[in-house]
Amino acid sequence: MPAVASQRLRPRRARAAAALPAALLATLVMTVLPARTAAASGPPLGEAVAAAASAFGPTGTVAVVVTPRHSRVAGLTARAVEARATRLMAAGADNGQADRVFPTASLVKLFVAEGILHRARTGQVTLSPGDLATLQEMISHSSDPAASQMWVRFDGEGLVRDVAARYGLGGTAPPRVRGQWGETTTTARDLARFLAALPVVAHxxxxxxxxxxxxAPAPAGADGFDQRFGLLGTVPGTPAVKQGWMCCVGGRRHLHSVAITNGMVVVLLSEVPRSVGWTAARAALDAAAGPVAAIPPPVRP
Structure with a gap:
Protein backbone atom coordinates (compact mmCIF):
# COMPACT_ATOMS: atom_id res chain seq x y z
CA MET A 1 0.00 0.00 0.00
CA PRO A 2 1.45 3.39 -0.92
CA ALA A 3 3.01 5.30 1.94
CA VAL A 4 2.85 9.06 2.35
CA ALA A 5 5.96 11.12 1.78
CA SER A 6 6.86 13.86 4.23
CA GLN A 7 5.85 16.92 2.18
CA ARG A 8 2.22 18.06 2.33
CA LEU A 9 2.08 21.36 0.38
CA ARG A 10 -0.40 21.49 -2.49
CA PRO A 11 1.21 21.65 -5.95
CA ARG A 12 -0.46 22.95 -9.06
CA ARG A 13 -2.37 20.22 -10.83
CA ALA A 14 -0.87 19.86 -14.31
CA ARG A 15 -2.09 17.96 -17.33
CA ALA A 16 -0.21 17.24 -20.53
CA ALA A 17 -1.80 17.83 -23.92
CA ALA A 18 -3.69 14.88 -25.32
CA ALA A 19 -1.97 15.08 -28.69
CA LEU A 20 1.42 13.54 -29.26
CA PRO A 21 4.08 16.15 -28.41
CA ALA A 22 6.40 17.21 -31.21
CA ALA A 23 9.43 15.67 -29.49
CA LEU A 24 7.68 12.32 -29.33
CA LEU A 25 6.60 12.50 -32.96
CA ALA A 26 10.16 13.26 -33.93
CA THR A 27 11.39 9.98 -32.42
CA LEU A 28 8.34 7.74 -32.46
CA VAL A 29 9.04 5.15 -35.15
CA MET A 30 7.13 1.95 -34.77
CA THR A 31 5.49 -0.97 -36.46
CA VAL A 32 1.77 -1.29 -35.70
CA LEU A 33 -1.31 -2.70 -37.35
CA PRO A 34 -5.07 -2.34 -37.11
CA ALA A 35 -6.64 -3.95 -34.05
CA ARG A 36 -8.68 -6.37 -36.14
CA THR A 37 -5.48 -8.09 -37.37
CA ALA A 38 -3.28 -7.51 -34.31
CA ALA A 39 -3.24 -11.13 -33.19
CA ALA A 40 -1.59 -13.88 -35.18
CA SER A 41 -4.14 -16.40 -33.97
CA GLY A 42 -6.89 -16.80 -31.41
CA PRO A 43 -10.00 -14.62 -30.94
CA PRO A 44 -10.03 -11.03 -32.19
CA LEU A 45 -8.44 -8.63 -29.74
CA GLY A 46 -11.69 -6.81 -29.06
CA GLU A 47 -13.41 -10.06 -28.11
CA ALA A 48 -10.66 -10.92 -25.65
CA VAL A 49 -10.91 -7.49 -24.03
CA ALA A 50 -14.71 -7.73 -23.80
CA ALA A 51 -14.37 -11.18 -22.24
CA ALA A 52 -11.94 -9.81 -19.66
CA ALA A 53 -14.32 -7.03 -18.66
CA SER A 54 -17.22 -9.48 -18.46
CA ALA A 55 -15.20 -11.89 -16.34
CA PHE A 56 -14.48 -9.13 -13.82
CA GLY A 57 -18.21 -9.06 -13.17
CA PRO A 58 -20.28 -6.63 -11.08
CA THR A 59 -17.80 -6.47 -8.19
CA GLY A 60 -16.66 -2.98 -9.16
CA THR A 61 -15.16 -1.17 -12.17
CA VAL A 62 -12.35 -2.38 -14.41
CA ALA A 63 -10.55 -0.67 -17.29
CA VAL A 64 -8.92 -3.00 -19.83
CA VAL A 65 -6.52 -1.90 -22.59
CA VAL A 66 -4.40 -4.10 -24.86
CA THR A 67 -2.13 -2.60 -27.50
CA PRO A 68 0.94 -3.56 -29.58
CA ARG A 69 4.27 -2.32 -28.26
CA HIS A 70 6.33 0.07 -30.37
CA SER A 71 9.62 -0.75 -32.04
CA ARG A 72 12.15 1.46 -33.78
CA VAL A 73 12.25 1.61 -37.57
CA ALA A 74 15.08 3.55 -39.20
CA GLY A 75 14.86 5.86 -42.20
CA LEU A 76 11.27 7.10 -41.95
CA THR A 77 10.27 10.58 -43.03
CA ALA A 78 8.52 12.87 -40.56
CA ARG A 79 5.25 12.32 -42.46
CA ALA A 80 5.64 8.54 -42.25
CA VAL A 81 6.38 8.75 -38.53
CA GLU A 82 3.26 10.83 -37.95
CA ALA A 83 1.15 8.44 -40.04
CA ARG A 84 2.38 5.47 -38.03
CA ALA A 85 1.71 7.35 -34.78
CA THR A 86 -1.85 8.06 -35.93
CA ARG A 87 -2.42 4.40 -36.77
CA LEU A 88 -1.12 3.45 -33.35
CA MET A 89 -3.84 5.49 -31.69
CA ALA A 90 -6.40 3.27 -33.42
CA ALA A 91 -4.54 0.01 -32.75
CA GLY A 92 -5.31 -2.23 -29.82
CA ALA A 93 -8.60 -2.51 -28.00
CA ASP A 94 -10.29 -1.40 -24.78
CA ASN A 95 -13.54 -1.98 -22.92
CA GLY A 96 -14.78 1.61 -23.02
CA GLN A 97 -13.16 2.58 -19.70
CA ALA A 98 -9.74 3.48 -21.11
CA ASP A 99 -10.06 7.18 -20.26
CA ARG A 100 -11.54 6.72 -16.79
CA VAL A 101 -9.28 8.32 -14.18
CA PHE A 102 -7.92 6.11 -11.41
CA PRO A 103 -5.43 6.74 -8.61
CA THR A 104 -2.26 4.96 -9.65
CA ALA A 105 -1.40 3.33 -6.31
CA SER A 106 2.07 1.81 -6.85
CA LEU A 107 1.97 2.08 -10.65
CA VAL A 108 3.25 5.64 -10.26
CA LYS A 109 6.58 4.01 -9.38
CA LEU A 110 7.01 3.29 -13.10
CA PHE A 111 6.80 7.01 -13.88
CA VAL A 112 9.17 7.84 -11.02
CA ALA A 113 11.76 5.28 -12.13
CA GLU A 114 11.64 6.33 -15.81
CA GLY A 115 11.84 9.99 -14.88
CA ILE A 116 14.89 9.51 -12.66
CA LEU A 117 16.66 7.34 -15.24
CA HIS A 118 15.94 10.00 -17.88
CA ARG A 119 17.37 12.76 -15.68
CA ALA A 120 20.51 10.71 -15.09
CA ARG A 121 20.82 9.95 -18.82
CA THR A 122 20.59 13.66 -19.69
CA GLY A 123 23.08 14.71 -17.01
CA GLN A 124 20.60 16.41 -14.68
CA VAL A 125 21.39 14.09 -11.75
CA THR A 126 24.00 11.52 -10.83
CA LEU A 127 22.93 8.10 -9.57
CA SER A 128 25.04 5.85 -7.38
CA PRO A 129 24.85 2.04 -7.39
CA GLY A 130 22.85 2.41 -4.18
CA ASP A 131 20.34 4.67 -5.93
CA LEU A 132 19.86 2.09 -8.69
CA ALA A 133 19.37 -0.63 -6.07
CA THR A 134 16.70 1.53 -4.39
CA LEU A 135 14.92 2.03 -7.71
CA GLN A 136 15.01 -1.72 -8.35
CA GLU A 137 13.58 -2.36 -4.88
CA MET A 138 10.85 0.17 -5.63
CA ILE A 139 9.82 -1.71 -8.78
CA SER A 140 10.48 -5.40 -8.10
CA HIS A 141 9.36 -5.37 -4.45
CA SER A 142 7.02 -2.39 -4.83
CA SER A 143 8.75 -0.84 -1.82
CA ASP A 144 6.87 2.16 -0.42
CA PRO A 145 9.79 3.46 1.68
CA ALA A 146 11.96 3.40 -1.46
CA ALA A 147 9.27 5.26 -3.41
CA SER A 148 8.87 7.90 -0.69
CA GLN A 149 12.64 8.41 -0.60
CA MET A 150 12.87 8.85 -4.38
CA TRP A 151 9.73 11.02 -4.50
CA VAL A 152 11.04 13.52 -1.96
CA ARG A 153 14.65 13.54 -3.18
CA PHE A 154 13.89 13.94 -6.90
CA ASP A 155 10.66 16.02 -6.81
CA GLY A 156 8.05 13.38 -7.58
CA GLU A 157 5.46 15.88 -8.76
CA GLY A 158 7.96 17.23 -11.29
CA LEU A 159 8.83 13.71 -12.42
CA VAL A 160 5.17 12.93 -13.11
CA ARG A 161 4.70 16.15 -15.08
CA ASP A 162 7.85 15.51 -17.11
CA VAL A 163 6.89 11.93 -17.99
CA ALA A 164 3.36 13.02 -18.91
CA ALA A 165 4.75 15.71 -21.24
CA ARG A 166 7.36 13.48 -22.92
CA TYR A 167 4.93 10.59 -23.52
CA GLY A 168 1.82 12.66 -24.26
CA LEU A 169 -0.20 11.38 -21.28
CA GLY A 170 -3.21 13.67 -21.20
CA GLY A 171 -4.97 11.89 -18.32
CA THR A 172 -2.01 11.76 -15.92
CA ALA A 173 -1.32 14.31 -13.17
CA PRO A 174 0.44 14.58 -9.80
CA PRO A 175 -1.58 14.05 -6.61
CA ARG A 176 -3.78 16.87 -5.36
CA VAL A 177 -2.15 16.65 -1.92
CA ARG A 178 1.61 17.09 -2.06
CA GLY A 179 3.49 13.94 -1.10
CA GLN A 180 0.55 11.54 -1.48
CA TRP A 181 2.26 9.83 -4.40
CA GLY A 182 -0.15 6.88 -4.53
CA GLU A 183 -2.93 9.32 -5.38
CA THR A 184 -1.25 10.40 -8.61
CA THR A 185 -3.95 9.99 -11.23
CA THR A 186 -3.81 8.27 -14.60
CA THR A 187 -5.87 6.26 -17.07
CA ALA A 188 -5.51 2.80 -18.57
CA ARG A 189 -4.94 4.42 -21.96
CA ASP A 190 -2.09 6.53 -20.59
CA LEU A 191 -0.41 3.55 -18.94
CA ALA A 192 -0.70 1.52 -22.13
CA ARG A 193 0.70 4.43 -24.12
CA PHE A 194 3.60 4.85 -21.68
CA LEU A 195 4.59 1.17 -21.68
CA ALA A 196 4.08 0.81 -25.43
CA ALA A 197 6.23 3.86 -26.24
CA LEU A 198 8.94 3.17 -23.65
CA PRO A 199 11.32 1.54 -26.20
CA VAL A 200 11.26 4.57 -28.50
CA VAL A 201 10.94 7.50 -26.07
CA ALA A 202 13.38 6.35 -23.38
CA HIS A 203 17.02 5.60 -24.10
CA ALA A 216 11.85 -9.86 -11.77
CA PRO A 217 8.93 -9.23 -9.39
CA ALA A 218 9.15 -10.57 -5.86
CA PRO A 219 6.32 -12.95 -4.86
CA ALA A 220 5.35 -10.49 -2.12
CA GLY A 221 5.68 -6.74 -1.90
CA ALA A 222 7.92 -5.11 0.69
CA ASP A 223 4.82 -4.65 2.88
CA GLY A 224 4.03 -8.39 2.70
CA PHE A 225 1.14 -8.08 0.21
CA ASP A 226 1.06 -11.07 -2.16
CA GLN A 227 1.86 -9.69 -5.61
CA ARG A 228 0.70 -12.81 -7.47
CA PHE A 229 -2.64 -11.49 -8.73
CA GLY A 230 -4.01 -10.26 -12.03
CA LEU A 231 -1.47 -10.65 -14.83
CA LEU A 232 1.35 -11.86 -12.55
CA GLY A 233 1.05 -15.63 -12.51
CA THR A 234 -1.53 -15.62 -15.30
CA VAL A 235 0.57 -14.43 -18.26
CA PRO A 236 2.73 -17.35 -19.47
CA GLY A 237 6.51 -17.14 -19.54
CA THR A 238 8.38 -14.29 -17.87
CA PRO A 239 6.49 -11.08 -18.59
CA ALA A 240 7.52 -7.64 -17.36
CA VAL A 241 4.84 -6.71 -14.83
CA LYS A 242 3.96 -4.11 -12.22
CA GLN A 243 1.28 -4.45 -9.58
CA GLY A 244 -0.55 -1.82 -7.56
CA TRP A 245 -2.85 -1.94 -4.52
CA MET A 246 -4.26 0.72 -2.21
CA CYS A 247 -7.06 1.32 0.28
CA CYS A 248 -8.99 3.44 0.58
CA VAL A 249 -9.27 6.54 -1.62
CA GLY A 250 -12.86 7.71 -1.89
CA GLY A 251 -14.02 4.68 0.10
CA ARG A 252 -12.68 2.27 -2.54
CA ARG A 253 -9.97 -0.33 -2.87
CA HIS A 254 -7.77 -0.14 -5.96
CA LEU A 255 -6.05 -3.15 -7.46
CA HIS A 256 -4.04 -2.76 -10.69
CA SER A 257 -1.92 -4.99 -12.91
CA VAL A 258 0.07 -4.19 -16.06
CA ALA A 259 2.26 -6.41 -18.22
CA ILE A 260 4.48 -6.36 -21.28
CA THR A 261 4.36 -9.71 -23.03
CA ASN A 262 4.71 -11.10 -26.58
CA GLY A 263 5.18 -7.63 -28.03
CA MET A 264 1.93 -6.48 -26.43
CA VAL A 265 1.02 -4.24 -23.51
CA VAL A 266 -1.87 -5.26 -21.25
CA VAL A 267 -3.34 -2.91 -18.64
CA LEU A 268 -5.92 -3.78 -15.98
CA LEU A 269 -7.02 -1.02 -13.57
CA SER A 270 -9.76 -1.79 -11.07
CA GLU A 271 -11.63 -0.40 -8.11
CA VAL A 272 -14.17 -1.94 -5.76
CA PRO A 273 -16.09 -0.62 -2.77
CA ARG A 274 -14.24 -0.76 0.53
CA SER A 275 -16.82 -3.29 1.72
CA VAL A 276 -15.40 -5.76 -0.82
CA GLY A 277 -12.37 -7.46 0.70
CA TRP A 278 -9.00 -8.04 -0.91
CA THR A 279 -9.79 -11.71 -1.54
CA ALA A 280 -12.83 -10.89 -3.67
CA ALA A 281 -11.05 -8.01 -5.42
CA ARG A 282 -8.12 -10.27 -6.31
CA ALA A 283 -10.43 -13.00 -7.58
CA ALA A 284 -12.23 -10.53 -9.85
CA LEU A 285 -8.96 -9.20 -11.32
CA ASP A 286 -7.61 -12.75 -11.74
CA ALA A 287 -10.74 -13.60 -13.73
CA ALA A 288 -10.31 -10.52 -15.92
CA ALA A 289 -6.67 -11.38 -16.58
CA GLY A 290 -7.47 -14.81 -18.02
CA PRO A 291 -8.87 -13.79 -21.44
CA VAL A 292 -6.08 -11.28 -22.14
CA ALA A 293 -3.15 -13.10 -20.53
CA ALA A 294 -2.18 -15.11 -23.60
CA ILE A 295 -2.72 -12.57 -26.37
CA PRO A 296 -0.55 -13.71 -29.32
CA PRO A 297 2.15 -11.35 -30.57
CA PRO A 298 1.12 -8.78 -33.19
CA VAL A 299 1.63 -9.52 -36.86
CA ARG A 300 4.40 -7.28 -38.24
CA PRO A 301 3.82 -6.21 -41.86
Whole structure:
Protein backbone atom coordinates (compact mmCIF):
# COMPACT_ATOMS: atom_id res chain seq x y z
CA MET A 1 0.00 0.00 0.00
CA PRO A 2 1.45 3.39 -0.92
CA ALA A 3 3.01 5.30 1.94
CA VAL A 4 2.85 9.06 2.35
CA ALA A 5 5.96 11.12 1.78
CA SER A 6 6.86 13.86 4.23
CA GLN A 7 5.85 16.92 2.18
CA ARG A 8 2.22 18.06 2.33
CA LEU A 9 2.08 21.36 0.38
CA ARG A 10 -0.40 21.49 -2.49
CA PRO A 11 1.21 21.65 -5.95
CA ARG A 12 -0.46 22.95 -9.06
CA ARG A 13 -2.37 20.22 -10.83
CA ALA A 14 -0.87 19.86 -14.31
CA ARG A 15 -2.09 17.96 -17.33
CA ALA A 16 -0.21 17.24 -20.53
CA ALA A 17 -1.80 17.83 -23.92
CA ALA A 18 -3.69 14.88 -25.32
CA ALA A 19 -1.97 15.08 -28.69
CA LEU A 20 1.42 13.54 -29.26
CA PRO A 21 4.08 16.15 -28.41
CA ALA A 22 6.40 17.21 -31.21
CA ALA A 23 9.43 15.67 -29.49
CA LEU A 24 7.68 12.32 -29.33
CA LEU A 25 6.60 12.50 -32.96
CA ALA A 26 10.16 13.26 -33.93
CA THR A 27 11.39 9.98 -32.42
CA LEU A 28 8.34 7.74 -32.46
CA VAL A 29 9.04 5.15 -35.15
CA MET A 30 7.13 1.95 -34.77
CA THR A 31 5.49 -0.97 -36.46
CA VAL A 32 1.77 -1.29 -35.70
CA LEU A 33 -1.31 -2.70 -37.35
CA PRO A 34 -5.07 -2.34 -37.11
CA ALA A 35 -6.64 -3.95 -34.05
CA ARG A 36 -8.68 -6.37 -36.14
CA THR A 37 -5.48 -8.09 -37.37
CA ALA A 38 -3.28 -7.51 -34.31
CA ALA A 39 -3.24 -11.13 -33.19
CA ALA A 40 -1.59 -13.88 -35.18
CA SER A 41 -4.14 -16.40 -33.97
CA GLY A 42 -6.89 -16.80 -31.41
CA PRO A 43 -10.00 -14.62 -30.94
CA PRO A 44 -10.03 -11.03 -32.19
CA LEU A 45 -8.44 -8.63 -29.74
CA GLY A 46 -11.69 -6.81 -29.06
CA GLU A 47 -13.41 -10.06 -28.11
CA ALA A 48 -10.66 -10.92 -25.65
CA VAL A 49 -10.91 -7.49 -24.03
CA ALA A 50 -14.71 -7.73 -23.80
CA ALA A 51 -14.37 -11.18 -22.24
CA ALA A 52 -11.94 -9.81 -19.66
CA ALA A 53 -14.32 -7.03 -18.66
CA SER A 54 -17.22 -9.48 -18.46
CA ALA A 55 -15.20 -11.89 -16.34
CA PHE A 56 -14.48 -9.13 -13.82
CA GLY A 57 -18.21 -9.06 -13.17
CA PRO A 58 -20.28 -6.63 -11.08
CA THR A 59 -17.80 -6.47 -8.19
CA GLY A 60 -16.66 -2.98 -9.16
CA THR A 61 -15.16 -1.17 -12.17
CA VAL A 62 -12.35 -2.38 -14.41
CA ALA A 63 -10.55 -0.67 -17.29
CA VAL A 64 -8.92 -3.00 -19.83
CA VAL A 65 -6.52 -1.90 -22.59
CA VAL A 66 -4.40 -4.10 -24.86
CA THR A 67 -2.13 -2.60 -27.50
CA PRO A 68 0.94 -3.56 -29.58
CA ARG A 69 4.27 -2.32 -28.26
CA HIS A 70 6.33 0.07 -30.37
CA SER A 71 9.62 -0.75 -32.04
CA ARG A 72 12.15 1.46 -33.78
CA VAL A 73 12.25 1.61 -37.57
CA ALA A 74 15.08 3.55 -39.20
CA GLY A 75 14.86 5.86 -42.20
CA LEU A 76 11.27 7.10 -41.95
CA THR A 77 10.27 10.58 -43.03
CA ALA A 78 8.52 12.87 -40.56
CA ARG A 79 5.25 12.32 -42.46
CA ALA A 80 5.64 8.54 -42.25
CA VAL A 81 6.38 8.75 -38.53
CA GLU A 82 3.26 10.83 -37.95
CA ALA A 83 1.15 8.44 -40.04
CA ARG A 84 2.38 5.47 -38.03
CA ALA A 85 1.71 7.35 -34.78
CA THR A 86 -1.85 8.06 -35.93
CA ARG A 87 -2.42 4.40 -36.77
CA LEU A 88 -1.12 3.45 -33.35
CA MET A 89 -3.84 5.49 -31.69
CA ALA A 90 -6.40 3.27 -33.42
CA ALA A 91 -4.54 0.01 -32.75
CA GLY A 92 -5.31 -2.23 -29.82
CA ALA A 93 -8.60 -2.51 -28.00
CA ASP A 94 -10.29 -1.40 -24.78
CA ASN A 95 -13.54 -1.98 -22.92
CA GLY A 96 -14.78 1.61 -23.02
CA GLN A 97 -13.16 2.58 -19.70
CA ALA A 98 -9.74 3.48 -21.11
CA ASP A 99 -10.06 7.18 -20.26
CA ARG A 100 -11.54 6.72 -16.79
CA VAL A 101 -9.28 8.32 -14.18
CA PHE A 102 -7.92 6.11 -11.41
CA PRO A 103 -5.43 6.74 -8.61
CA THR A 104 -2.26 4.96 -9.65
CA ALA A 105 -1.40 3.33 -6.31
CA SER A 106 2.07 1.81 -6.85
CA LEU A 107 1.97 2.08 -10.65
CA VAL A 108 3.25 5.64 -10.26
CA LYS A 109 6.58 4.01 -9.38
CA LEU A 110 7.01 3.29 -13.10
CA PHE A 111 6.80 7.01 -13.88
CA VAL A 112 9.17 7.84 -11.02
CA ALA A 113 11.76 5.28 -12.13
CA GLU A 114 11.64 6.33 -15.81
CA GLY A 115 11.84 9.99 -14.88
CA ILE A 116 14.89 9.51 -12.66
CA LEU A 117 16.66 7.34 -15.24
CA HIS A 118 15.94 10.00 -17.88
CA ARG A 119 17.37 12.76 -15.68
CA ALA A 120 20.51 10.71 -15.09
CA ARG A 121 20.82 9.95 -18.82
CA THR A 122 20.59 13.66 -19.69
CA GLY A 123 23.08 14.71 -17.01
CA GLN A 124 20.60 16.41 -14.68
CA VAL A 125 21.39 14.09 -11.75
CA THR A 126 24.00 11.52 -10.83
CA LEU A 127 22.93 8.10 -9.57
CA SER A 128 25.04 5.85 -7.38
CA PRO A 129 24.85 2.04 -7.39
CA GLY A 130 22.85 2.41 -4.18
CA ASP A 131 20.34 4.67 -5.93
CA LEU A 132 19.86 2.09 -8.69
CA ALA A 133 19.37 -0.63 -6.07
CA THR A 134 16.70 1.53 -4.39
CA LEU A 135 14.92 2.03 -7.71
CA GLN A 136 15.01 -1.72 -8.35
CA GLU A 137 13.58 -2.36 -4.88
CA MET A 138 10.85 0.17 -5.63
CA ILE A 139 9.82 -1.71 -8.78
CA SER A 140 10.48 -5.40 -8.10
CA HIS A 141 9.36 -5.37 -4.45
CA SER A 142 7.02 -2.39 -4.83
CA SER A 143 8.75 -0.84 -1.82
CA ASP A 144 6.87 2.16 -0.42
CA PRO A 145 9.79 3.46 1.68
CA ALA A 146 11.96 3.40 -1.46
CA ALA A 147 9.27 5.26 -3.41
CA SER A 148 8.87 7.90 -0.69
CA GLN A 149 12.64 8.41 -0.60
CA MET A 150 12.87 8.85 -4.38
CA TRP A 151 9.73 11.02 -4.50
CA VAL A 152 11.04 13.52 -1.96
CA ARG A 153 14.65 13.54 -3.18
CA PHE A 154 13.89 13.94 -6.90
CA ASP A 155 10.66 16.02 -6.81
CA GLY A 156 8.05 13.38 -7.58
CA GLU A 157 5.46 15.88 -8.76
CA GLY A 158 7.96 17.23 -11.29
CA LEU A 159 8.83 13.71 -12.42
CA VAL A 160 5.17 12.93 -13.11
CA ARG A 161 4.70 16.15 -15.08
CA ASP A 162 7.85 15.51 -17.11
CA VAL A 163 6.89 11.93 -17.99
CA ALA A 164 3.36 13.02 -18.91
CA ALA A 165 4.75 15.71 -21.24
CA ARG A 166 7.36 13.48 -22.92
CA TYR A 167 4.93 10.59 -23.52
CA GLY A 168 1.82 12.66 -24.26
CA LEU A 169 -0.20 11.38 -21.28
CA GLY A 170 -3.21 13.67 -21.20
CA GLY A 171 -4.97 11.89 -18.32
CA THR A 172 -2.01 11.76 -15.92
CA ALA A 173 -1.32 14.31 -13.17
CA PRO A 174 0.44 14.58 -9.80
CA PRO A 175 -1.58 14.05 -6.61
CA ARG A 176 -3.78 16.87 -5.36
CA VAL A 177 -2.15 16.65 -1.92
CA ARG A 178 1.61 17.09 -2.06
CA GLY A 179 3.49 13.94 -1.10
CA GLN A 180 0.55 11.54 -1.48
CA TRP A 181 2.26 9.83 -4.40
CA GLY A 182 -0.15 6.88 -4.53
CA GLU A 183 -2.93 9.32 -5.38
CA THR A 184 -1.25 10.40 -8.61
CA THR A 185 -3.95 9.99 -11.23
CA THR A 186 -3.81 8.27 -14.60
CA THR A 187 -5.87 6.26 -17.07
CA ALA A 188 -5.51 2.80 -18.57
CA ARG A 189 -4.94 4.42 -21.96
CA ASP A 190 -2.09 6.53 -20.59
CA LEU A 191 -0.41 3.55 -18.94
CA ALA A 192 -0.70 1.52 -22.13
CA ARG A 193 0.70 4.43 -24.12
CA PHE A 194 3.60 4.85 -21.68
CA LEU A 195 4.59 1.17 -21.68
CA ALA A 196 4.08 0.81 -25.43
CA ALA A 197 6.23 3.86 -26.24
CA LEU A 198 8.94 3.17 -23.65
CA PRO A 199 11.32 1.54 -26.20
CA VAL A 200 11.26 4.57 -28.50
CA VAL A 201 10.94 7.50 -26.07
CA ALA A 202 13.38 6.35 -23.38
CA HIS A 203 17.02 5.60 -24.10
CA UNK A 204 17.20 1.89 -25.09
CA UNK A 205 19.41 1.08 -22.09
CA UNK A 206 17.00 2.80 -19.68
CA UNK A 207 14.01 1.03 -21.23
CA UNK A 208 15.83 -2.29 -20.85
CA UNK A 209 16.71 -1.51 -17.22
CA UNK A 210 13.14 -0.66 -16.26
CA UNK A 211 11.59 -3.65 -18.04
CA UNK A 212 14.27 -5.87 -16.51
CA UNK A 213 13.21 -4.79 -13.03
CA UNK A 214 9.57 -5.41 -13.99
CA UNK A 215 10.49 -8.90 -15.21
CA ALA A 216 11.85 -9.86 -11.77
CA PRO A 217 8.93 -9.23 -9.39
CA ALA A 218 9.15 -10.57 -5.86
CA PRO A 219 6.32 -12.95 -4.86
CA ALA A 220 5.35 -10.49 -2.12
CA GLY A 221 5.68 -6.74 -1.90
CA ALA A 222 7.92 -5.11 0.69
CA ASP A 223 4.82 -4.65 2.88
CA GLY A 224 4.03 -8.39 2.70
CA PHE A 225 1.14 -8.08 0.21
CA ASP A 226 1.06 -11.07 -2.16
CA GLN A 227 1.86 -9.69 -5.61
CA ARG A 228 0.70 -12.81 -7.47
CA PHE A 229 -2.64 -11.49 -8.73
CA GLY A 230 -4.01 -10.26 -12.03
CA LEU A 231 -1.47 -10.65 -14.83
CA LEU A 232 1.35 -11.86 -12.55
CA GLY A 233 1.05 -15.63 -12.51
CA THR A 234 -1.53 -15.62 -15.30
CA VAL A 235 0.57 -14.43 -18.26
CA PRO A 236 2.73 -17.35 -19.47
CA GLY A 237 6.51 -17.14 -19.54
CA THR A 238 8.38 -14.29 -17.87
CA PRO A 239 6.49 -11.08 -18.59
CA ALA A 240 7.52 -7.64 -17.36
CA VAL A 241 4.84 -6.71 -14.83
CA LYS A 242 3.96 -4.11 -12.22
CA GLN A 243 1.28 -4.45 -9.58
CA GLY A 244 -0.55 -1.82 -7.56
CA TRP A 245 -2.85 -1.94 -4.52
CA MET A 246 -4.26 0.72 -2.21
CA CYS A 247 -7.06 1.32 0.28
CA CYS A 248 -8.99 3.44 0.58
CA VAL A 249 -9.27 6.54 -1.62
CA GLY A 250 -12.86 7.71 -1.89
CA GLY A 251 -14.02 4.68 0.10
CA ARG A 252 -12.68 2.27 -2.54
CA ARG A 253 -9.97 -0.33 -2.87
CA HIS A 254 -7.77 -0.14 -5.96
CA LEU A 255 -6.05 -3.15 -7.46
CA HIS A 256 -4.04 -2.76 -10.69
CA SER A 257 -1.92 -4.99 -12.91
CA VAL A 258 0.07 -4.19 -16.06
CA ALA A 259 2.26 -6.41 -18.22
CA ILE A 260 4.48 -6.36 -21.28
CA THR A 261 4.36 -9.71 -23.03
CA ASN A 262 4.71 -11.10 -26.58
CA GLY A 263 5.18 -7.63 -28.03
CA MET A 264 1.93 -6.48 -26.43
CA VAL A 265 1.02 -4.24 -23.51
CA VAL A 266 -1.87 -5.26 -21.25
CA VAL A 267 -3.34 -2.91 -18.64
CA LEU A 268 -5.92 -3.78 -15.98
CA LEU A 269 -7.02 -1.02 -13.57
CA SER A 270 -9.76 -1.79 -11.07
CA GLU A 271 -11.63 -0.40 -8.11
CA VAL A 272 -14.17 -1.94 -5.76
CA PRO A 273 -16.09 -0.62 -2.77
CA ARG A 274 -14.24 -0.76 0.53
CA SER A 275 -16.82 -3.29 1.72
CA VAL A 276 -15.40 -5.76 -0.82
CA GLY A 277 -12.37 -7.46 0.70
CA TRP A 278 -9.00 -8.04 -0.91
CA THR A 279 -9.79 -11.71 -1.54
CA ALA A 280 -12.83 -10.89 -3.67
CA ALA A 281 -11.05 -8.01 -5.42
CA ARG A 282 -8.12 -10.27 -6.31
CA ALA A 283 -10.43 -13.00 -7.58
CA ALA A 284 -12.23 -10.53 -9.85
CA LEU A 285 -8.96 -9.20 -11.32
CA ASP A 286 -7.61 -12.75 -11.74
CA ALA A 287 -10.74 -13.60 -13.73
CA ALA A 288 -10.31 -10.52 -15.92
CA ALA A 289 -6.67 -11.38 -16.58
CA GLY A 290 -7.47 -14.81 -18.02
CA PRO A 291 -8.87 -13.79 -21.44
CA VAL A 292 -6.08 -11.28 -22.14
CA ALA A 293 -3.15 -13.10 -20.53
CA ALA A 294 -2.18 -15.11 -23.60
CA ILE A 295 -2.72 -12.57 -26.37
CA PRO A 296 -0.55 -13.71 -29.32
CA PRO A 297 2.15 -11.35 -30.57
CA PRO A 298 1.12 -8.78 -33.19
CA VAL A 299 1.63 -9.52 -36.86
CA ARG A 300 4.40 -7.28 -38.24
CA PRO A 301 3.82 -6.21 -41.86
Missing amino acids: PDDAATLTGWMA
